[in-house]
Amino acid sequence: MKTFSLALALLIGSLASASAHVSLQTTQAKVGASYRAVMVVPHGCAGSATTKLSVTIPEGMIDVKPIPKPGWTIEVVKGPYQQSYKPMHGDAVSEGVKQISWSGRLDDGFYDEFSFVGTIAGTLKGGDTLAFPTVQQCEQGTSNWTEIAAAGQNPHALKAPAPMLSLVSDQAADAAVKAGDLTITQAWSRATPAGAKVASGYLTIENTGGTPDRLRGGTSAVATKVDVHEMATKDGVMTMRELDSGLPIAPATTVKLSPSGYHLMLNDIKQPLKQGDKITVTLDFERAGKKDVTFSVLGIGAKGPDASTAGDGAMDHGNMPMDHSKMKM
Numbered sequence: 001m002k003t004f005s006l007a008l009a010l011l012i013g014s015l016a017s018a019s020a021h022v023s024l025q026t027t028q029a030k031v032g033a034s035y036r037a038v039m040v041v042p043h044g045c046a047g048s049a050t051t052k053l054s055v056t057i058p059e060g061m062i063d064v065k066p067i068p069k070p071g072w073t074i075e076v077v078k079g080p081y082q083q084s085y086k087p088m089h090g091d092a093v094s095e096g097v098k099q100i101s102w103s104g105r106l107d108d109g110f111y112d113e114f115s116f117v118g119t120i121a122g123t124l125k126g127g128d129t130l131a132f133p134t135v136q137q138c139e140q141g142t143s144n145w146t147e148i149a150a151a152g153q154n155p156h157a158l159k160a161p162a163p164m165l166s167l168v169s170d171q172a173a174d175a176a177v178k179a180g181d182l183t184i185t186q187a188w189s190r191a192t193p194a195g196a197k198v199a200s201g202y203l204t205i206e207n208t209g210g211t212p213d214r215l216r217g218g219t220s221a222v223a224t225k226v227d228v229h230e231m232a233t234k235d236g237v238m239t240m241r242e243l244d245s246g247l248p249i250a251p252a253t254t255v256k257l258s259p260s261g262y263h264l265m266l267n268d269i270k271q272p273l274k275q276g277d278k279i280t281v282t283l284d285f286e287r288a289g290k291k292d293v294t295f296s297v298l299g300i301g302a303k304g305p306d307a308s309t310a311g312d313g314a315m316d317h318g319n320m321p322m323d324h325s326k327m328k329m
Contacts, residue, residue, distance in 0.1 A: 032122035044108030045138035064118035072104035126169030180288035181209025201264035214286035216246035223266035
């Protein structure tokens, strides 16, 4: 119990740390598809207001266009690509926007978002990552969110990481797994900090049949045990408990496992989960039986595989007290 609580505290604490960085709101995108990047700026530089934000566009993101922002002046720097790319519409292109800068003023105590759209080139592949080095200039001082993990380096050890985008193939992003009357989609997990012994799994389950089923847990080569848990917040205290009888899935309903509610708990993981990894979990259903499902590992502060999960409140977990007495193991 002590090991579990410490590992979970490390995992949740890492989310609070991640939220302190300039980051991408949506950390996964499809290869060959359009992508709306939303840069999240949670604060200034050591108490000083932000006056300029400059983002370097990585090779492989093309046809980039900034979204106008009231009160801010936008500048773009264009240049040649390393190769020619075929956009979604029109002829091949060999140059485009390489950097976007917004100039204005954002008080240190305020949160804001800066957006642009573009296309992820079809020449890239699922499993690739794109870095968006970002410089945040303030009235006093500058924060350079430009560090990129080297091969084999733990990205969570970086003090000023660049916002990162994980790519998935169109087939992987849309893949659905059938188990009897159940359809399983959007299976994902988060990267774990060094030393963590637990990880979580999230997915969506649709029951298209007329008979109820139940998710009882599962097994995985990366963990000693896979349980179904429920997370809830009451009076500012976050509680979590194992669902001993499993998670009911009623007929003609869709159940979503997410960071702020029901989720899979992968206990005593054998090694840290890294962004870009794929892990297999064999889910155990009462009626549909056992089914292998592949989970994509997103960034440590990821909110989900698409923008629809961006508002689940998971990034606030690090600021909430934990009631470990409510956790069953």
